[in-house]
Amino acid sequence: MARDRQQTKDFVSPVRRLLVGMLVLFMFATFLIWRIDNPRVERFRMVVIDAVVPNFDWAMSPVTSVMNLLSDFKSYQRLAQQNSDLRRELQDMKSWREAAIQLDQENARLRDLINVQLDPQLTRITGVVLADSGSPFRQSVLLNVGARDGILDGWPAMDGIGLVGRIFGVSNETSRVILVTDTSSQIPVTIQPSGQRAILSGDNTINPLLQYIEDPDQVKPGDRIVTSGDGGVFPADLLVGQLARGTDGRPRARLSADLERIEFLRVLRSQPTARIGEAGSLLAPLTAPVLPISADQDGETDVPDGGSDG
């Protein structure tokens, strides 16, 4: 019997070795293809995630709820302390509220004066967080809304208060949000009130770095950071957080969003910004404007044709 097994093993071994070798080669090939044709493989990855993760939601969401319940329970232990903290905070907030109401009224009056139109296209879709990145090196979450709900790549995701990240990878039922703390996240921001432009770049810590500040002398800790809308990726003026100095001396952002407890995210439908392809078509519209006085009546009026020389 034992001799039999030995013989089959000897017979199987080279074939097996060949198959394992091919398997390893296949894996290396997958990696190379990923490196060469990234978008296609990433799309495949999103399809796999779309097929796998929602199926396990029944198992994952109870665990998530129980863990959240436990951490809530832990916070009951220091209820008295929290209560007095909240009371003090409420006092402070009341005065802030007064200030805000006054400013709001003033703002409304000023808006009325200059006849401003608020952007009606900034609506939102709320999604539930299904899963996180599963790795300490990447900071991203998976939402249960996707192409089915009209989500597009690049849209910003916020919690109730501040910016959390941007959509990066959409499949039919799910979409991935790269958090601002991820190392691959770079977002153009403005630091108010000085109006300095900077880039908010994640470095896998809870407080992302602010790089390329135009004039670092003009910003100080406590300044507000909002998105600048540069590059046409994000709508402008979404709250990001507050500028603070890191213990390493570099300017960092203290995020307004609470990344510790993300359960729902709001994905903002950012309106398609006008794409400027070439310098020539910068100003003139593609179709000739309808002139109040036709060109025939006034022979000297030059109608621009197709905006090629605008």
Add this chain to the structure above:
Amino acid sequence: MKPTCLTAAVMADNTLNRRRWIGRLTFLLIGVFIIFSHLIPLETVPPSLGGSSLVPLEQRGATQDADFQVEEFFDPVRWIAPNFLILLAVTWVTRRPSFAPVWVIAILFLLADLLFQRPPGLWTALVLILTETLRGRSRSMRTLPFWLEWLTVAVGIVVISIVYRFTLSMVLVPQGPLGLTILQLGLTLITYPAVVLVSYILFGVSRPAPGEVDDLGHRI
């Protein structure tokens, strides 16, 4: 051979096969469980041991004459987990190779690569090479004292981690910070005995003694 004896041998083979398949299925299920426990959205902040990475900030009160308040910031604490998936694979491959067939390992790690946003394929390929090496040595490693087995596995994991990092830097893929990687690697190596113990107690994955036979007289 008598016919009865033949039937007994066939039946014995069936039992052996069934046990092997149950072992494989268990291995696959534990792997899937580990992957999904990592995906539960509780780790949405970057790893940190707490403490404070920001200088305290002076906040202005709401009104002009309000006092300045100093606000201190503390980072949320988040531990990083050892890489349980690779520990599972090397433990089972070293101790009971028939329970951890190569295709299950390939599927598990490729799935993990895809779900964890890693470059797909590279880590899987390296793990396959490591587990196949260990599988080839598993027979001779039975006689080793435990610390030598631990050392062998540790060297294997360290080597493929270095190759992984080196390859990624060769093809210019952005990577996590080195300190964090080393921390995780250290945690992983320290956790090996615990994984071995749990595998033994809960799932009966033990190192067969040299020359040990199962109930049916087969060499394991």
